[in-house]
Amino acid sequence: MSNEQISTHDANLYAINNRLTFRLFQLGNTLDRMSSKELGVSPVHWAVLGALSREQVREGMSFSDLTEYLGVSRQNLDGVLKRLERDQHVVRFADQVDRRAKKVMMTEEGRIFWDQLELKIYEYYRQAMDGFAFDDKVTFVHFLNKLNKGMQAVKLEANKK
The missing domain is CATH 1.10.10.10 (Winged helix-like DNA-binding domain superfamily/Winged helix DNA-binding domain)
Structure with missing residues (x-):
């Protein structure tokens, strides 16, 4: 499916799914960095x-x-x-x-x-x-x-x- 084939609704859904997944990625990186720093x-x-x-x-x-x-x-x-x-x-x-x-x-x-x-x-x-x-x-x-x-x-x- 190309970007042109994604409807507005699908684009909005994609955007929120992408944001959620990216935030989980950031959270995992923060956990990794902070647990190493604070807990050793x-x-x-x-x-x-x-x-x-x-x-x-x-x-x-x-x-x-x-x-x-x-x-x-x-x-x-x-x-x-x-x-x-x-x-x-x-x-x-x-x-x-x-x-x-x-x-x-x-x-x-x-x-x-x-x-x-x-x-x-x-x-x-x-x-x-x-x-x-x-x-x-x-x-x-x-x-x-x-x-x-x-x-x-x-x-x-x-x-x-």
Whole structure:
């Protein structure tokens, strides 16, 4: 479809969709920059440690489940885990049931680091969300979940040359 084929209504819809997507892009960049600056960790490190800090995975989480939970690629997660292993925050080990599968677990050093980081994260959240009422936050989460499902369902046709 060319620009000439887009109706005024479609053009307005395109513009708002573009603005929303661009704002999400900016938000991701701001999160990356500010979490590194204010917390000293990247958002993906923060997310991995947060995922592994949950009580239900205290004994470890499979590598595959962790990629699915975080919505990251295996390659991306592998690189992050290498850095977290280097810092002795996580360990990887063979699953006792399926020896071919790898599990990931937060170490005691990782828990200590996470406990200290979590206090900073709480304050980070408090300041960043200061202008939102509780109901606004709940609604925002609902809409982000809806958008995430929509993005995961996208199937573009291959470009025809």
